[in-house]
Amino acid sequence: DVKVTQSSRYLVKRTGEKVFLECVQDMDHENMFWYRQDPGLGLRLIYFSYDVKMKEKGDIPEGYSVSREKKERFSLILESASTNQTSMYLCASSTPRFTNYGYTFGSGTRLTVV
Amino acid sequence: GDSVTQMEGPVTLSEEAFLTINCTYTATGYPSLFWYVQYPGEGLQLLLKATKADDKGSNKGFEATYRKETTSFHLEKGSVQVSDSAVYFCARKTGGGSEKLVFGKGTKLTVNP
Numbered sequence: 001d002v003k004v005t006q007s008s009r010y011l012v013k014r015t016g017e018k019v020f021l022e023c024v025q026d027m028d029h030e031n032m033f034w035y036r037q038d039p040g041l042g043l044r045l046i047y048f049s050y051d052v053k054m055k056e057k058g059d060i061p062e063g064y065s066v067s068r069e070k071k072e073r074f075s076l077i078l079e080s081a082s083t084n085q086t087s088m089y090l091c092a093s094s095t096p097r098f099t100n101y102g103y104t105f106g107s108g109t110r111l112t113v114v
Numbered sequence: 115g116d117s118v119t120q121m122e123g124p125v126t127l128s129e130e131a132f133l134t135i136n137c138t139y140t141a142t143g144y145p146s147l148f149w150y151v152q153y154p155g156e157g158l159q160l161l162l163k164a165t166k167a168d169d170k171g172s173n174k175g176f177e178a179t180y181r182k183e184t185t186s187f188h189l190e191k192g193s194v195q196v197s198d199s200a201v202y203f204c205a206r207k208t209g210g211g212s213e214k215l216v217f218g219k220g221t222k223l224t225v226n227p
Contacts, residue, residue, distance in 0.1 A: 031213045042219035043158075043203065050213070058214075089211075091159055094213055102148045102205070103215060107156035 003027075006091050006106040013113050019078040021109050023091030031097050032074035033103065034058075034066065037088040049074055081113045115191045116142050117209045120218035123201075127225050135189040135221045137178075137204035145207040147171075147180055147187040148215065149215055152201045153201070161189075 003044065007022035032096055033048040033090060035058075045058030055066050064096040067075045074093075088110050092103035121136040139147065146165045150158040164172030167182035176191045189202060204218040 006157075006185060031156075040219065043217040045214065048214065092158075096213060102146075102150075102160050102173070103158075105150075107157045 002104040003010065004091055004093050004104050006089075006109050008109050008111065011082050011109060012110045013078075013111065015113055016037060017078075017081045017113075019062050019111070019113075021073045021076040021077070021078075021079050021089055021091075021111070022043045023106055024072050025074075025093040025104070026072065026096070027093060028071070028079075029093035029104070030071070031093060032050045032068065034064075034074065034076045037090055037108070038059070042112065043078075043090065046076065079110075081111075085111065086113045087111060116140055116145070116206065116216050118204050118206050118216055118218040120202075120204045120221055122219075123221040125221060125223045127223070129196055129225055129227050130137070130193045132139050132155075133189070133191040133194045133198075135202055135223070137187045137189065137218060139185050139187065139204075139206045140191065142208075144182065147207075148205040149176070149178055150203040150205060150217075152203065152220070154200070158178070158203060173188070179187075193212075196225045196227055199223055199225045 004025045034046045037045040050085045065077045091106040094103045117140045141220045147227045148163045149161040151161045152158045162173040164171040164180040170179045178189045201220045201222045208214045
């Protein structure tokens, strides 16, 4: 069974901390994505990556960075966490080899910044 | 730009009722269209998809037809169950060969016994 695994289901961090959210996929997918999900706003794209060491900004990249050193792993970094980054974070992956299959999502990380 | 608009929720139905969740997309080419479902506490799962005009996607009793003339991809189910309670997202591929998906804001469905 193919999977996208996010390292934590729930996280509580303090304002100003550097936070790492990890995502690993075992499908050999080229593309990986980070979204945040907020009530009434749906899913908003933060960053995505089409290949190792490649990254592109999504719609709301401010306050975030990403790292993709290996094909299977895509990390989201909150450089200095703030309370307005409290949200559900969803990682997804896809491949252009089966472009109409859409995304496979992880179960999400609910982050609370206090 | 590329966008998806779906009906605002929440939607509350009784078991065995008919469900329609409306979704329309901006007409930039002929994008692949998707419905995703998110059960409480989980990530999104692909429910069904359609890749060209007049295609019908179906899964678990849900259906949606790609309507080019009305730029719509409405989700329907003839008889909902309590277990269908979830948030439903409509999505489309962005244009220009991009692998990105654009999502609607989601519609929360609650089915009461």
